[in-house]
Amino acid sequence: MENDQWSQFKLRVNIQKDTDAVYHLWSTANGLERWFLRNAIFKDPDGNVRDGDSPIQQGDTYEWYWHGYPDSVVEKGKVLKADGYKVFSFTFSMDCPVTVSLYTEAGETIVELIESDLPTDETTMLKHYVGDSRGWIFYLINLKSILEGGVDLRNKKVELIDVITS
Amino acid sequence: MILKHLSKRHFVSTGDIPTFPDHCLFLMKSQSPVDFPGYFTAFSMVAMLKGWGKFNINGSRVTLDENSFLVVNRGSTLSFTLGKSGGYVVILCFNTTLADLVARKIFFRKESTGFPASAPGDFSLVEHVHYENASLKQHLPALIALGNSCASFHALKADMIVRSILEYIIHENYSAIQVSSKLKVVKTSTRIDLYKRLAITKNWMDSNHADPIKLDHLADISMLNAEHFLRLFKQAYGKTPYQYLKSVRLSHAKELLRTTDLPVSAVCHEVGFESISSFSILFKQCTGQSPTQFRGKI
Incomplete structure (x- = not known):
């Protein structure tokens, strides 16, 4: 495999809910906390914290905190695009863009996630490709679980470590 | 971040300064004596998670235990020995490129203060033993756990922790440059040496503020005579060591009043004051209100 082929990955998951419901869970702080994060803080370009249910906008910055980890583990990034109904994009690990697109296939909503511009140097290539794709696989499954069955698969105990659920 | 067991082959001194394309956490657990030869270092943080060790950094000897850590500048030489019962050494080598980028980002944000362009990558001012900030060291077990983990985004989470350690050290370095620039000395090497002595002593005061502290003792720690120490400390920090000690004690007292139910007299003694009045x-x-009023308003 050429190194370029490790520079991005695509994941798709099918969810039996309409695109509006799925988009809401990607594009509000409260929505993200239902399936992904312990605490999501979004700030507008002037630095004002957005209300938990107000839609995230392009140009917002974020701080994300995880279940099972203290506040010292924080991911900071920027919202690159939020079109209001089917595309949501943001910077993630190493400032790589992640683009989430929603569309319908066979009567179900497909969530397509593409993380691109991953580093392709020999030392860190696999770490980013494998680490990030594996992480997203779990959280996309949890998104499906929350929306279809209501079961939250995440580990929320700080004392429980080394599990794929956090 | 990559987790590796520290062995001598990783650090054979070739005369080149090592570079790290990713953060590397080296671990060495030993139950017997260790004599680790000198090598050229990358920009790193060195700590003992268990036991104590004697470290030699550019010819200066320091002892590290479980309550301290050492910041090591890129290009310094480091060797260490562990005593009869061994110990648990951790060396976190920062990603060379990232460290430089983060430093430059922070320094350029404060560009108006007019620091020299070479300052961001030079950490010689903070290359000493740090006693305070246990929280910084508490990150190390979490990093070790994440290094071997199957957790989701484990590599990303480890990098977040390393990044927060890195940012802390870079800010510390930034403030060290500011403070040391107030010392009225001409030679850079003298400035660095004096700053380190003052910083170690100030750090020691932070950790031991609850004990009775005498000027002579502080002067001994800084290895300066008392008058010289007093003058330099005031030049650098804008207050005397005693004024600084009082401010540390008061800030701990406020914290105890805010977070505990200890009686005021107990708070007073807990932070190192002898007389309640x-x-x-x-x-x-200092606060415009008595300790009781302060607690009442929380």
Whole structure:
């Protein structure tokens, strides 16, 4: 495999809910906390914290905190695009863009996630490709679980470590 | 971040300064004596998670235990020995490129203060033993756990922790440059040496503020004579060591009043004041209210 082929990955998951419901869970702080994060803080370009249910906008910055980890583990990034109904994009690990697109296939909503511009140097290539794709696989499954069955698969105990659920 | 067991082959001194394309956490657990030869270092943080060790950094000897850590500048030489019962050494080598990028980002944000362009990558001012900030060291077990983990985004989470350690050290370095620039000395090497002595002593005061502290003792720690130490400390930090000690004690007293139910007299003694009346007067002078009023308003 050429190194370029490790520079991005695509994941798709099918969810039996309409695109509006799925988009809401990607594009509000409260929505993200239902399936992904312990605490999501979004700030507008002037630095004002957005209300938990107000839609995230392009140009917002974020701080994300995880279940099972203290506040010292924080991911900071920027919202690159939020079109209001089917595309949501943001910077993630190493400032790589992640683009989430929603569309319908066979009567179900497909969530397509593409993380691109991953580093392709020999030392860190696999770490980013494998680490990030594996992480997203779990959280996309949890998104499906929350929306279809209501079961939250995440580990929320700080004392429980080394599990794929956090 | 990559987790590796520290062995001598990783650090054979070739005369080149090592570079790290990713953060590397080296671990060495030993139950017997270790004599680790000198090598050229990358920009790193060195700590003992268990036991104690004697480290030699550019010819200066320091002892590290479980309550301290050492920041090592890129290009310094480091060797260490562990005593009869061994110990648990951790060396976190920062990603060379990232460290430089983060440093430059922070320094350029404060560009108006007019620091020299070479300053961001030079950490010689903070290359000493740090006693305070246990929280920084508490990150190390979490990093070790994440290095071997199957957790989701484990590599990303480890990098977040390393990044927060890195940012802390870079800010510390930034503030060290500011403070040391106030010392009225001409030679850069003298400035660095004096700053380190003052910083170690100030750090020691932070950790031991609750004990009775005498100027002579502080002067001994800084290896300066008392008058010289007093003058330099005031030049650098804008207050005397005693004024600084009082501010540390008061800030701990406020924290205890805010977070515990300890009686005021116990708070007073807990933070190192001997007399409840002088504590109360000082507290009121500095905050405008008595300790009881302060607690009542929380």
